[in-house]
Amino acid sequence: MSTLFYRRFNLVWPAIHSVREIIHHYLKQMKISNDDIDNTGLVLTEYLSNLIRHSEGEDGVMTLVIDNINGGVSLTIIDNTQFFEELAKSDKTQREEVINDGVLREGGMGLALINHYFPSYHYFKKGEQNHFCLTLYSSSDRTKVVLIEDELATLKLIENYLSEAYDVYAFDCEYKAQSFLSKHEVDLLLIDLNLNQMIATKFIEQINRYQHLSNIGIIVMSVDSAIETIKETVSVGIDDYVVKPLKKRVYFVNL
Incomplete structure (x- = not known):
């Protein structure tokens, strides 16, 4: 695995446009399908919007990491907001019902939206930072x-x-x-x-x-x-x- 891109951004609204443009550029280079590129833009817009709402003004920061992996690309958003804590506070049973009911919801935590397009996403806390990871695979002739x-x-x-x-x-x-x-x-x-x-x-x-x-x-x-x-x-x-x-x-x- 090699890192293609690594940069820190302030959690402000213009950052969403910058992140989407960067991701679009690298996913195109790595021959990710157009559908997956569009879905990634939608999901990350929702996710970053939530991060900005949970941040504390100009002091909030996030890091975008794009890694080249075998057969595709790994995208990781790293932040130190209270987003993870808010998710952890919610009732687990209720959260699973929301994620699995098949209904798309924008706003809030955006869990159903994320799960709909990228069910294999990973969301975890390491140290004092939250990590949100998506894996996308290149178009391929392989089975x-x-x-x-x-x-x-x-x-x-x-x-x-x-x-x-x-x-x-x-x-x-x-x-x-x-x-x-x-x-x-x-x-x-x-x-x-x-x-x-x-x-x-x-x-x-x-x-x-x-x-x-x-x-x-x-x-x-x-x-x-x-x-x-x-x-x-x-x-x-x-x-x-x-x-x-x-x-x-x-x-x-x-x-």
């Missing part, structure tokens, strides 16, 4: 794979297996994955049978409604090797059912 696995160690292992030859979008939350799939064309879905909130067959039935995914390949993976389970899963229209644990040389060489 695009969405991986859904709620066991993090397994998720990272399979993602590592696949990333050598494919563009991989990995999720440990089915709702974030569904939001991503609703807006992007993908070649293959690799999904664990038993997820956090729903079973894979239910998830597959939902995404089958998306016309732009009519040709997507679907592979379900599970520790359950019972014939009845396999028959029931295959009935929703999948291409393969594989039994865990998965071995790289068996399943991922010619996926």
Whole structure:
């Protein structure tokens, strides 16, 4: 990973225009799709507007970092406002309901808006500073794979297996994955049978409604090797059912 851009800005309204122009320039250079560029501008305008509202006049500052990563670009906004504390104070259950209800909301914390366009965003506090991170991938001819696995160690292992030859979008939350799939064309879905909130067959039935995914390949993976389970899963229209644990040389060489 190499840093393409690093600069501190005062949290004032003109900074939003400057940040958007800089990001547009670098995303174009890195061959990010026009849709992702437009969505990034919308989300960052909303996010920066909230930072300015939570800052203390001219004393508020933020840092924009643009990193070149394997297959794309990482954008990070670093600030020292009370934005993170305000988010942390809100009720977790209520926050998750707002994020996952599918309704776009501008204003406030902008959580639903951010989650709608970039469900894999990261938001965390390190030291005394808040970090808001987005990852965008370059347009590519490589096969695009969405991986859904709620066991993090397994998720990272399979993602590592696949990333050598494919563009991989990995999720440990089915709702974030569904939001991503609703807006992007993908070649293959690799999904664990038993997820956090729903079973894979239910998830597959939902995404089958998306016309732009009519040709997507679907592979379900599970520790359950019972014939009845396999028959029931295959009935929703999948291409393969594989039994865990998965071995790289068996399943991922010619996926």
